[in-house]
Amino acid sequence: MSELKTRPTASSVDAFIDAVDEEHKRADCRVVARLMAEITGAEGVMWGSSIVGFGSYHYRYASGREGDFFEAGFSPRKRALTIYVMAGFAEYEDLLARLGKYSTGKSCLYVKRLADVDLDVLREMLIRSVAYIRAKYPGVA
Secondary structure, eight states, rough: OOOSSSSOOOHHHHHHTTTOSSHHHHHHHHHHHHHHHHSSSEEEEETTTEEEEEEEEEEETTSSSSSESSEEEEOOOSSEEEEEEEEHHHHHHHHHHHHHSOOSSSEEEEEEOOOBBBBBHHHHHHHHHHHHHHHOSSSOO
């Protein structure tokens, strides 16, 4: 069984954000970091070299694979700010309809600028996602 490569590190979240090239992305990262810290009740931790994660949970699949991952996280990628919504988007059609300009992957919300989305809607999406993860995987680490 392969081992998960994205793991928490001791690297500084503040130094990572300070090194983001574009000022608007740095500012957006700071806003998202405050929001995720508030929702999870956890401080940001670098997961790998480019993801800031908040909170953690332990998962175990029927296949026997298990590991730890963050409850919510983000990464300032070149094309967009990637916001990790660990619960996915199947249950969030109501929120996505009101969010603004974005695109999605399986658990990734891609936003060019936070100014393009409704932060109250984003907050609600993250609150619901963290609640889902905590209910599905009790005993948050």
